[in-house]
Amino acid sequence: MTDSPQIQEIKARYKASFPEKANMLSGFMRVVSTGGELTILREELHKLAGSSGMYSYDDISSLCRKAMQSIDNDQLENLHNELSQLINLVEQS
């Protein structure tokens, strides 16, 4: 089933927000490298995991979840890698 023009428009709008999202995530790279507070990053990842999944960007969604897990388990090295992968992925999507 193809999407209606309205749905297509909503999806395009979501896609257009990716550069802004990538930019926002890049801002957190510094926080991660300097061992800063990660609560807000976790919130943002949670949101992105939900919305990207709904828009069928499954790889973005699952990477968000992985990064959230890394925050929960205090694995900062993994988090650093996942976040930079995520930024790449969001930029390229």
Next chain:
Amino acid sequence: MLRKFSRVVSINQTQNTINKQLVSKLQLAYFAVDPQMNVCACSSNLTDYGFPQLECGEPIDDQIDFMIGLDAETELDLPVMSSPSGIPISINMMPSDDQLTVLISNASVATEQRQMLQQAANENELLVEKQKKLMFDLETASIELEKKNTELEEASRLQTSFLSGVSHEFRTPLTSIIGYTNLVQKGIEQMSRQIASRIAKQDSFSYLNAVQRSSKHLLSLVENLLDHGKLDSDEIFIHPKPTDLAELFDDVELLLAPLSQTKDIELNVAFASSEGNYVILDDSRLRQCLINLVGNAIKFTDVGGVELLAHLDNEELRIQVKDTGMGISADNLEKIRLPFYQVADTGKVGTGLGLTITERIIDLMGGELAIESEVGSGTTVRFSMPAPQAPQEEHFSNLAAESNDSLKVLLAEDDSDIADLVTMMLMERGVNVTRVANGALAVEALHNDKFDLVLMDIHMPIMTGYEAIAELNKANIKTPVVVMSASGIEADQKKAVDLGCAAYLVKPVSVDEIIAVAKTVMIDD
């Protein structure tokens, strides 16, 4: 020689005079101590060996180190000792009634020979030891290498047989698709030439059905391959949701019956429950496992039949798939769980992935797969998994099934990206949607208006989904609530169930899913 000489000395020692000429000729030095270990006699040439000039009447162990710890009663021969001057000496201690006489003689010649001999022998032995060790290391390395080689060969054999299996599997349905589409084309040509005959039409339908079957089979093959890729990267997710088990088993029977009919064997599917049919689990993953296991059983059974027994009891679903097929040898039982492994000489084809994927999925769903088999008499596969009761029994609204016009949904979601999409998709299905961006607004809306269903996000500002549900419970507002959350954590799901939510959907959620859940949770009154 020394022995002989010492006897001469011991005969003479009682006379208290020693033949000084003889002593000096053989570089023989001596001293004697009394029973209290004080020096009572000594030769003047002790200093030739680097020993001090001894003082009579004084304790020997203050003057000669090697006497420390010794007594006057023990006879001792010390063949070689390095003296303080570095000259090797031989020492002979001879006790008698009233004293211990200690003779010291030059052992240079004997020691030099011994030194050479011993050095050569020991160096040689060290070399032999080193050689043995090297040989051992070499042998270990070669055994290790051989093992690696065998493993590599096995891996490459598996991959080759996998590739040939896959290409065969793909070729069969593809050939059939091409063949049947050809027939349909010819049928259409005929139809255009003649007046459309009923027979041609019916043939075309059955051809198209065949095409569809083949396509579906191809699709499931591709899905298996993709799942295997995900297995490697741990990316298979389980999405439990309310499921009607009776329907699910009916589906499985309908799907697989044609396969058993073509082989002329029995297929018996039986589902029994002591607590209703409505549970929470991932129906599509369970379906995938059952199709794989029952499909396999049919594939390897030529006479007799296949039986799928399922029993739901105490929130546990127990499943048994039993066949009267060729069976699996103990040796192969281990290997069939490996990806790409296929028992040789069965004349059957496949990807060799089905069981690996099935086992992994069952594991993720909280179960464990057990296989029992006897060659020639058949195989039985068992597993069980938790199947908690869904919060409400199915109350299927026929009205809603036909049209969604009657559905009035309140969507509480703070993420406008998600809210936009869900709203639009629901509206396109004829659902009436009201949007709010936090829990407090949702509670307010429900006080002012009547809705059929609430779709509730959990993480929201001002008032979270959980808080809002608690408020609704307090206000005795009974509108069914479906929680949508990005959290797949069990504790969160339990919390939702504890709060009396109708269902818990893990994001991403498709609109079809929302509508299906909406239909099942709406109380038809």
Next chain:
Amino acid sequence: MKKKKICMVGDFSVGKTSLTQKFVNNVFSDKYLTTVGVKIDTVEVMDTKLVVWDVAGRDSLSPINASYLVGAAGVILVADGTRKSTVEGLHEIWDTVAGRIGEVPCVVALNKADLDDWNVDEGKINDFKNRGWSVFESSAKDGIAVEALFNALVEKL
């Protein structure tokens, strides 16, 4: 000052002379030079004058001459941690010691700990410890545990 005789015993080329020389004179040489008979050195450890008898190792030509052991207050059993046979041989060597001078205080030096091909299993070490012996993984070359093992023996005397 107390005066005590101790003996270094073990198989050939395990480092008895090297350990003694490192401890007494703080020198080390990589070159293997077999000891014939016995070499005697003295050193003061705490309040004790220690006479160290560096006894020729057991080799294919001859067993340990137990006469050298007479009068010893304690022994250091030395093995080469990279040669399994020298570690396993310590029990037999101990039998020689105990047979001649009784069960005197004893510490074990598993020497050459600086080398890569270390080959001592935990079970053997536990065997030694169960006999009440202190076990040291020593290196005469790097000076590791050398003082500690002599001190440990002196404390037991």
